[in-house]
Amino acid sequence: MGINIPNFLSSKSKNRKMIDFQDLDHLDGLSISTVSANLYKTSRDDVVMFYFRDGANYASVYTQSKILSENIKWNLNQKAKKIFSLLVNTRNANSFTGEKGYKSMQSIAEAISLQLSHKQKEDEKNPKIIKPKNIMFGCTGTIGETFPVEQITLKIPDLIKNIKYTQNKLIWMKAALGIMTTDTQPKMAMEECTIGKSLVKIYGIAKGSGMIHPNMATTLGYIFTDADLPNDILKKLLKKNIENTFNAISCDGDMSTNDMVSIFSTGKANNAKINSVSDKKLKYFELSLNKVLLNLAKRVVGDGEGASKFITIKVLDSNSDFDAKKIAFSIANSPLVKTAIAGEDPNWGRIIMAVGKSGTQIKINNLSIKFGNIQIIQKGKINSSYNETEAADYMKNSNIEISVSVGSGNKNFTAYTMDLTKKYIEINADYRS
Amino acid sequence: MGINIPNFLSSKSKNRKMIDFQDLDHLDGLSISTVSANLYKTSRDDVVMFYFRDGANYASVYTQSKILSENIKWNLNQKAKKIFSLLVNTRNANSFTGEKGYKSMQSIAEAISLQLSHKQKEDEKNPKIIKPKNIMFGCTGTIGETFPVEQITLKIPDLIKNIKYTQNKLIWMKAALGIMTTDTQPKMAMEECTIGKSLVKIYGIAKGSGMIHPNMATTLGYIFTDADLPNDILKKLLKKNIENTFNAISCDGDMSTNDMVSIFSTGKANNAKINSVSDKKLKYFELSLNKVLLNLAKRVVGDGEGASKFITIKVLDSNSDFDAKKIAFSIANSPLVKTAIAGEDPNWGRIIMAVGKSGTQIKINNLSIKFGNIQIIQKGKINSSYNETEAADYMKNSNIEISVSVGSGNKNFTAYTMDLTKKYIEINADYRS
Numbered sequence: 066m067g068i069n070i071p072n073f074l075s076s077k078s079k080n081r082k083m084i085d086f087q088d089l090d091h092l093d094g095l096s097i098s099t100v101s102a103n104l105y106k107t108s109r110d111d112v113v114m115f116y117f118r119d120g121a122n123y124a125s126v127y128t129q130s131k132i133l134s135e136n137i138k139w140n141l142n143q144k145a146k147k148i149f150s151l152l153v154n155t156r157n158a159n160s161f162t163g164e165k166g167y168k169s170m171q172s173i174a175e176a177i178s179l180q181l182s183h184k185q186k187e188d189e190k191n192p193k194i195i196k197p198k199n200i201m202f203g204c205t206g207t208i209g210e211t212f213p214v215e216q217i218t219l220k221i222p223d224l225i226k227n228i229k230y231t232q233n234k235l236i237w238m239k240a241a242l243g244i245m246t247t248d249t250q251p252k253m254a255m256e257e258c259t260i261g262k263s264l265v266k267i268y269g270i271a272k273g274s275g276m277i278h279p280n281m282a283t284t285l286g287y288i289f290t291d292a293d294l295p296n297d298i299l300k301k302l303l304k305k306n307i308e309n310t311f312n313a314i315s316c317d318g319d320m321s322t323n324d325m326v327s328i329f330s331t332g333k334a335n336n337a338k339i340n341s342v343s344d345k346k347l348k349y350f351e352l353s354l355n356k357v358l359l360n361l362a363k364r365v366v367g368d369g370e371g372a373s374k375f376i377t378i379k380v381l382d383s384n385s386d387f388d389a390k391k392i393a394f395s396i397a398n399s400p401l402v403k404t405a406i407a408g409e410d411p412n413w414g415r416i417i418m419a420v421g422k423s424g425t426q427i428k429i430n431n432l433s434i435k436f437g438n439i440q441i442i443q444k445g446k447i448n449s450s451y452n453e454t455e456a457a458d459y460m461k462n463s464n465i466e467i468s469v470s471v472g473s474g475n476k477n478f479t480a481y482t483m484d485l486t487k488k489y490i491e492i493n494a495d496y497r498s
Numbered sequence: 499m500g501i502n503i504p505n506f507l508s509s510k511s512k513n514r515k516m517i518d519f520q521d522l523d524h525l526d527g528l529s530i531s532t533v534s535a536n537l538y539k540t541s542r543d544d545v546v547m548f549y550f551r552d553g554a555n556y557a558s559v560y561t562q563s564k565i566l567s568e569n570i571k572w573n574l575n576q577k578a579k580k581i582f583s584l585l586v587n588t589r590n591a592n593s594f595t596g597e598k599g600y601k602s603m604q605s606i607a608e609a610i611s612l613q614l615s616h617k618q619k620e621d622e623k624n625p626k627i628i629k630p631k632n633i634m635f636g637c638t639g640t641i642g643e644t645f646p647v648e649q650i651t652l653k654i655p656d657l658i659k660n661i662k663y664t665q666n667k668l669i670w671m672k673a674a675l676g677i678m679t680t681d682t683q684p685k686m687a688m689e690e691c692t693i694g695k696s697l698v699k700i701y702g703i704a705k706g707s708g709m710i711h712p713n714m715a716t717t718l719g720y721i722f723t724d725a726d727l728p729n730d731i732l733k734k735l736l737k738k739n740i741e742n743t744f745n746a747i748s749c750d751g752d753m754s755t756n757d758m759v760s761i762f763s764t765g766k767a768n769n770a771k772i773n774s775v776s777d778k779k780l781k782y783f784e785l786s787l788n789k790v791l792l793n794l795a796k797r798v799v800g801d802g803e804g805a806s807k808f809i810t811i812k813v814l815d816s817n818s819d820f821d822a823k824k825i826a827f828s829i830a831n832s833p834l835v836k837t838a839i840a841g842e843d844p845n846w847g848r849i850i851m852a853v854g855k856s857g858t859q860i861k862i863n864n865l866s867i868k869f870g871n872i873q874i875i876q877k878g879k880i881n882s883s884y885n886e887t888e889a890a891d892y893m894k895n896s897n898i899e900i901s902v903s904v905g906s907g908n909k910n911f912t913a914y915t916m917d918l919t920k921k922y923i924e925i926n927a928d929y930r931s
Contacts, residue, residue, distance in 0.1 A: 132854030208847030320855040408927025414641025421565030422753040494841025
């Protein structure tokens with residue numbers, strides 16, 4: 066199941082064509098290959114290799130769980146200046162697998178670096194020596210099962226053999242499909258913009274489904290750009306723009322041990338050198354990066370387990386960002402709000418409940434609530450022209466927008482979530498069986 | 499639906515007969531009457547009056563929501579030494595009803611106090627004058643609908659006419675049924691104990707179902723005792739013993755604007771005067787009060803919306819009470835844990851996930867996890883003799899106990915919750931329809 070790609074992609078947007086994921090194509094400096102290592106015991110692709118023949122600058126943000134998967138520990142321990150390959154596998158999270166799981170990462174990194182170094186000698190004029198520390202991993206799937214190190218290692222030669230130096234729509238689709246777990250749709254997004262006079266591309270893929278919460282639970286998001294940007298600027302851009310994108314989504318309030326969003330820059334666009342994140346030449350790039358991140362984050366929510374409706378929760382006029390976010394997630398994570406929306410019931414009492422339990426100071430007389438354009442509560446009172454039939458009609462939409470103005474300041478936060486359906490229970494009660 | 503009363507009430511307990519709710523009978527100083535005010539548009543009782551002919555000492559704890567229902571505001575504003583009547587209605591929460599809702603409380607309190615004062619003159623040798631401030635309210639039901647003040651006021655004469663000075667099993671059952679919303683079972687509990695040489699009774703009823711979380715969301719709990727205890731001691735006892743009972747349960751992490759647990763003491767047991775909460779004569783009373791509160795709290799969870807399993811989560815060996823509680827509720831509130839249990843899947847990876855996202859510092863090498871008596875994780879490693887088939891068999895029980903030892907100290911916390919089923923979605927997607 067999973068709902069159709071939400072309306073936010075259609076109509077109003079002038080960039081309709083631009084952000085249609087069919088259009089991802091060649092991004093200079095990046096190669097992609099995929100393979101089935103039989104991890105799902107089917108022929109589906111389950112391991113995806115991203116290869117940067119000249120290396121890529123990079124930055125990552127990771128889960129805030131206090132228990133980290135072994136691949137994330139590996140990534141955090143390497144201090145390479147450039148990444149030459151990102152390897153992503155599904156089906157096994159390599160989490161709670163201990164030292165053995167960590168050594169699996171090391172052993173695969175050694176195999177990849179050795180074989181890619183060999184490829185460099187064959188293909189490049191100035192071959193580089195690639196080291197294990199230049200390899201990064203994304204893992205997703207079940208926690209606590211032995212990591213299939215041999216199955217994956219045996220497929221590395223095939224992954225490398227499959228590498229082509231020109232990418233097309235098909236290979237992006239295969240990559241987006243290859244990193245999926247219970248996702249029902251591949252998730253891709255793209256923007257093009259300029260840095261100074263240079264045209265640059267920003268491409269991204271993601272996976273989501275269960276356990277999606279701020280801090281990107283069970284989310285993998287990978288952004289690729291041909292821009293030339295140093296690691297510290299990539300890090301600042303990613304940290305800043307993750308806040309209102311991947312950290313603004315929630316499906317069930319759970320969070321995994323494996324979440325990561327990374328950006329890789331190949332530098333092939335030959336743009337003007339950027340030394341500061343506040344450089345005005347970065348303005349369009351940052352806007353476009355935010356669009357790609359938000360587009361992917363929304364796709365993750367839209368395809369959240371069992372989702373039948375896409376829900377946007379806008380908290381307005383709060384006295385702090387912190388409070389606005391707290392209220393937005395108190396609503397977005399409330400099972401009672403989410404089931405009411407699944408039932409197409411304009412049950413605004415549950416919004417009040419969720420605002421109340423957020424723990425922030427609320428002045429009822431300043432509180433206003435809208436469902437779409439329908440004003441329900443105005444300054445603490447039920448709007449005299451409020452008509453429940455109209456609101457019930459509104460709830461039949463597949464995109465629901467709830468606005469809550471708390472009237473205590475000028476800070477806003479928008480959270481994105483989905484409804485809570487029987488299908489969610491079905492998927493999660495059967496996950497491993 | 500709703501599961502059968504969990505096993506904790508059977509076998510092992512020597513007090514089996516004592517805590518069987520059939521045995522609640524007369525409690526001196528208290529009268530109960532019930533009526534249908536047609537709030538549900540059926541003939542079911544929906545308003546319950548508790549009348550203390552000589553007044554009762556009392557104490558209450560309320561929801562921590564920042565938005566309070568009008569009846570709770572009323573209760574908080576009265577500073578009476580004694581309560582003469584507690585009136586509880588279902589179907590309408592009198593929440594987000596503003597000044598009009600508050601005035602409804604005032605007007606009903608005036609009507610009751612007037613009519614009960616009249617009854618005092620008829621029935622008592624030394625009639626007391628009962629004032630509006632001596633009346634307390636419990637409300638539960640839908641938020642934001644106009645409070646049915648007239649419907650209820652019109653039924654006050656019937657409620658008072660129905661008052662009898664001897665109570666029996668039947669009237670307790672009617673009271674417990676009369677305060678229900680989507681509960682499927684009435685909830686009653688009792689204990690008898692001594693204070694000094696005097697035998698005292700502790701009776702209680704509760705309602706629960708949706709929105710149950712620590713801080714007693716949508717829970718109403720009313721405890722009645724014939725002990726003679728002053729207000730301040732009742733308050734201290736209640737606050738202390740609510741922590742590991744009503745504040746240790748969670749169904750969906752939501753919390754209502756209306757929750758309250760109160761205790762009333764009629765003083766008819768003529769026990770020795772108690773001046774301090776640390777008086778040794780209170781020992782058995784406090785133990786028994788805790789039993790009644792825990793018994794009711796467990797019944798609330800056991801009858802949580804859509805529940806098919808009762809889940810006990812023990813967090814052991816934490817370095818603080820605060821962390822132990824945080825971990826316990828991170829597990830108890832996780833939709834992924836609760837759906838796995840609904841699916842009878844011994845998916846301990848989700849326990850790891852929930853421990854990780856609790857935000858407490860965790861040393862994996864100290865972490866141990868048991869399902870029932872089955873040791874799954876021992877000191878950070880999968881137990882070598884762990885057998886998943888055995889664990890899968892265990893998950894078929896209707897009572898599931900999960901123990902997590904974090905091995906960082908000697909503090910423990912036990913939380914109680916239920917599984918997350920399709921039935922929960924059904925109930926909550928249709929609540930108002």
